[in-house]
Amino acid sequence: LQLRRSMSHVKATHDEEAAARAAAATADNGAPTIFDKIIAKEIPANIVYEDEKVLAFRDINPQAPVHVLVIPKVRDGLTELGKAEERHKDILGELMYAAKIVAEKEGIADGFRVVINSGPAGCQSVYHLHLHVLGGRQMKWPPG
């Protein structure tokens, strides 16, 4: 029981830290993000899939054996899902389909998770819309 208590404390601390990091991060101010530099190939990324509209690369801080971010190459105001507009419907579909292609390429198409964090309360830290594709282990629910 003691161990369980301390484990749940560790988890709570971890979650709180993540939430605090997100809250402390610059909120959505429309400024360019680190992802623009990755798109421009100014900083290296481990790219796993790319087409005309979408780029997918490995997360620098993976939360699962497979953790890939799928982003639109042109942000077009799509800083966070909570700010999506009618004109973004096509790219939202492209991103979702690219997530499936990534899952196939990574060999996890039989079971994986797609996450979008939106806004500070959603723990978003980079304000260029991105899908997290996670897998390669048994995912848990609820995600916390």
Ligand code: TR5
């Ligand atoms: O918290 P949200 O949902 O906004 O997700 C942002 C994700 O971007 C996090 O999972 C970070 O680990 C990831 N991230 C942040 C940077 C970065 C990255 N993934 C790949 N390469 C990165 N570079 C070069 N620099 C980052 N700051």
